[in-house]
Amino acid sequence: MDVIVIGCGASGIAALRKLHDAGLKVMGLEADERIGGRIRTIEYGDCHLDLGAAWCHGEKDNVVFELANPLGLLGRPDPDNKWYLLSTGQLVANELSESILQAINDEVANAEKNNTESIKDCVRNAAKNNPTLKKNPQLAKYFVEFFEKNSHVGGESDPKLGKSLKGLEECWGCEGEFMLNWKGRGYRTILDVLLKKYPDPSKQISIPIHLKKEVETIKWRTSPSSADANNPLVHVSCKDGSLYAAKSVIVTMSLGVLKERYSNLFNPPLPAEKINAIKNLQLAVLDKIYIDFTKPWWPKSPANFTILWTDEDKKKLGNSWVTEIVGLYSVTQYPNMLLAWIYGEAAIKMEKASEQEVKTEINKMLELFFKKEFKVTPVKNILRSQWGSNPLARGSYSYRSVANEENGGSAIVLSEPLYHANHFPVVCFAGEATSHHRHSAVHGAIEAGFREADRLIASLKK
Template identity: 30%
Template sequence: MSDSEGLEEVKVVVVGSGFAGVAAAATLVKAGFQNVLVLEAKDRVGGRVHTTKPFTDKVLEVGANWIHGQKGNPLFQLAKQHNLLSKDPSTSKSMCSPHSVTSKDFFFKEDGTQVSKKVVEQVCSRFSKLTDKAFDDELARKHRKMTLGGYLDDAFEESTEDGQMVFEWCKRIECTDEACSSLYEVSAAQSSEYIEPEGGFFNTLGLGGYRAVLDVLLKDLPTGTIQCNAEVKTIQWDLIKEGESEEHPVRITCQNGQSYDADHVIVTVSLGVLKDKADTMFKPSLPQPKLNAIKNLGFGTVDKIFLYFEEKFWPDDCSTIQMVWEEGPEDEDVYKASSKGDDWKETWYKKITGFDVVARHPTALCGWITGREALHMETLEDSEIRETCVRLLRTFTGWSVPGASKTLISRWGHDSHVRGSYTYVPHRVDGVEEHKALAAPLPPKGSEPLQVLFAGEATHVNFYTTTHGAYMTGVREAQRLISYHSD
């Protein structure tokens, strides 16, 4: 087959309209495929990219916020090419992290006093060097087999009480990057498989937010390509073998009873959804290596707590309020003691790292929380979460903090179409092998080809967790089909 000849006959269904699904569909359509349908469970496109305007006419990102890295990052290039990056330096806020800490980040203790800027700077700088070692694959032999938390405890030398508290905060922030409950559950050595494209790490988007980047891809899709409110229930992928269909080997059936026959299906649902539903979704069931990958890779929860105040109560030279605890959840002893039982639920709020002023919302703060504490928080009423956060802000800062007039709290862990936030590699898991097994198309090599293909951030060996990783996997699977049909 040459060029796009015959491609109009090929039926492809894409499950999910996050960056992976939309990138796959756009790539196929561009190559001349005329029969592409995207089935999306939600009533909106974008998946873990969710740009919204709940407080003012300015956008907020409930999911992904930044484009991470520049060089070789196709989403950065796309955003740049279409003039979608923010040019206003005041909006270019990064999350407060050990790598990016500045004098505008205020670190408070429980008694309302501040940790000195010098201690914060020193601890963050040493912490960053240690995590860089892990990410750059420069760990000493004895550290390679450890958890990330274990390695950091062993390598970090700190004698002052304040320094220890800031160190615990650094580990809590690192949990947000890893989307894990605790660094004592994450592999130290495997961190090096994750690659950050060069250039600034926190690239902020312009007024249209992440949705504007997605729109660039969506505009290439013919009307009707995406069907929302179409949750896929089952994927039967051996119909030709069973003799049930002469024409198409795959049948996709939705919860609403609609079914679609196709030559290929590209599954882009999150790893969380696969963990929840892979057992019942695929007929015949998935091969064992794929099931192992779904089980072994980690999929953690990161949530955002947006608090909107009628007036700003923090000084002009403050852009984030961080909280350090005498006994924080990432202290090794505290973590070990809380591994058993449910007592940690009583102090779920200790996992909140702090509150950052939100870009373009001068009176709004965003709190970050991860792991089992985030999942627990999701079960609470908004009002309880809001009051807890305001109480924390009052206790830690000692400032006159008014009540928050509006809130927006993400619940990614309990979202049945996502079931978490992003992927991590747990301790003692071979991330490379498992990402590859997750990405492998079905049936396995040697039998009928390419009925089911897999994309989505979790299927990328190096760029998992990110939007650009998701995008690249969508393009990868589309290219796989393009090559197959041009042979």
């Protein structure tokens, strides 16, 4: 075997495709019972819902767009119809709301990035000093809290874990439409494209991918003088007792899984700089709650409700996790459905609640916000993601933290392979967290998979 790819999410599938096309003997090991990783598309009614990645974010220099758009797979959204609501049920004028949000965004955009400061500190200082925000201090406070949750700035329990300002410069966006949808097919379509299953299933490439193969150890020789010097292969052992060997491996496990397992997973242990990167980079927990109503009650679609919690209403609900929900948005292809987002520690609490408890809390939120201005129809069903508690993910996407700026570590460090003494890359690292400038996105994951495949193709050809 030339290469074993560990983890068959978008990055792993991308690496397998490129290695296969180069004529190498490859195999994928996936701990889950399905491929896709944090792409998880489920069938619901006549269409599909994405519990993980859902939109192709941008066009220029976006490998997902380059793969999918020529096949006519991507749809463009219609302009949103926006409402801004306090938890008292009172509507806030769009012009006022957007001026406050613009002031917050401007403060972050114009802030000095070459430092160790967090985004949270930036916006909280803005609330005290920005002229627009000082005009309406109470309303500005609610919008600052919304911004923090909507931008997933983190640092709730430990400021060092918050998103850094410098990270905004390191992670590059792609120009063009940010919310390109999959026309009801779901993001898993990109996996079919990578495997050449779409548009013609008869042309699907044949790559051995073994499911339910949770890897326990990755062992390799480090130098000609080591005890196993005569065996240059890397050896992979799985929880079910199966063993595999190859010239090299590509590890695409999520950053959250690496955090939990790196000390036992690699033999010999990882170098200090790699461990430092794993510890200081962070993985955000961002969850979705799909709310399916008996019929739509909002005046127009696409609907975009920004919801602003007052301190009094948070207390009324006992500071429940539901008070951390920041918005409700209509769902393409599902006219009866709204999507709620929840982040961080509140998302973890939501994940631990039963489905009935989630439905009860959602109904409390709907009653508070919409009883005055809208006539809400009954909730028929609730579907949610649970990325934080998923042992094969432990979160949703990676980001650069304040700890990175203070202690070092980056996506670039995380992506660096481990080499044999002859400079052959024996253990490579891919996955979205290793994308140098497009971490947090599927296109970054695919880009990283292609990067490591190209590295090994060049090395093996030598």
